[in-house]
Amino acid sequence: MQRIYILDQDKRFAARLGHVLAGQCPKYHFLSVGSPEEMTAFCEEIGQSAQALIYTASQFPSWSPDPALNVLYMREKPNLKDLYGSELTHDLAETVASYHSEVEEAEADDSGSATSIYRLAGAGAVKASLETLLAGHTVEEDDPGFKTCLLYAPCPGRAAEHVWERLLAVELDKGRRIIGLPLTPPHLFKGPSLLLSNAPADRANLATLLMRLEYDELAAADILPYLVPTRQGCLSLAPSSGADDINEVKPEVLLRLLKLMQSALQNSSEETSLFIFASGLANSRIRKLLPYCDELITLTDPEGVQNDAWSAVLNAMLSDLPAGRRHRELWEEN
Secondary structure, X not given: OEEEEEEOOOHHHHHHHHHHHHHHOOOEEEEEXXXXXXXXXXXXXXXXXXXXXXEEHHHOOOOOOOOOOEEEEEEOOOOHHHHHOOHHHHOHHHHHHHHHHHHHHHHHHOOOOOOEEEOOOOHHHHHHHHHHHOOOOOOOOOOOOEEEEEEEOOXXXXXXXXXXXXXXXXXXXXXXXXXXXXXXXXXXXOOOHHHOEOOOOOOOOHHHHHHHHHHOOOXXXXXXXXXXXXXXXXXXXXXXXOOOOHHHOOHHHHHHHHHHHHHHHOOOOOXXXXXXXXXXXXXXXXXXXXXXXXXXXXXXXXXXXXXXHHHHHHHHHHHHOOOOOEEEEEOOOO
């Protein structure tokens, strides 16, 4: 998946723009950074250079991007007071009308360029310019017959469950078989409803299986009886009930479980997606699993997560995701 950096000194603005664009352009992965140095450090950490850049050039007058990069320049609109001085307070309506007239003329002058856009033009305009800029530079990817996806939201809750619900519904519409592996701690895992089952409460569940894996040598076929049908025709390991703490399980045991499930499912004649629900799982355990995943799917809310803290966590995850594997960032629809 092509990585596109959004470089802007206002990291909150860059993060929000990235979140909206991620929803409108799912074939790209958007990363927000506040300085060229941060972008360089990020590229070095994940071992992959940037392929495209959206940045506000006036904020970094002494820096120029690599000529090999596809660059979409964001230009800041002039300040009204700088243009009109005291007239702004005397006749606001006339001043604003005159200002917008000048802006429209400037945009008309730039209409033939796909590499420059006003910074506050809106995500839709940015998307249109970006797609024109990158036309012919991207390759559509087909879903493999079997894939493993790790789902993570730093703020798990109803919003995350709704987004996961939509994601699974899309996979079902494609005709894929859905298998759920709920590794989110029990007190945080409420669904999504596509994975809710009618299995009796005393049915052997994830906790029972993990206990066996701790002490017994199991074969891939031993995993299949633990999968229960859900109300929507999916299959899932029954989530642990009660206060079992998944973060007390050794990372090696979780990895053994994942490998056994993959061995049991990957030769199926049906196209199959194995979804690991990992919100609330300790980072040390997530990073143990990521090298064996085909895709990392994250949901972040810029209002609920400190951007710098989340960037550090995401950077660490991406460093464990093998080169060529995908990362998608989803968002909550209002």
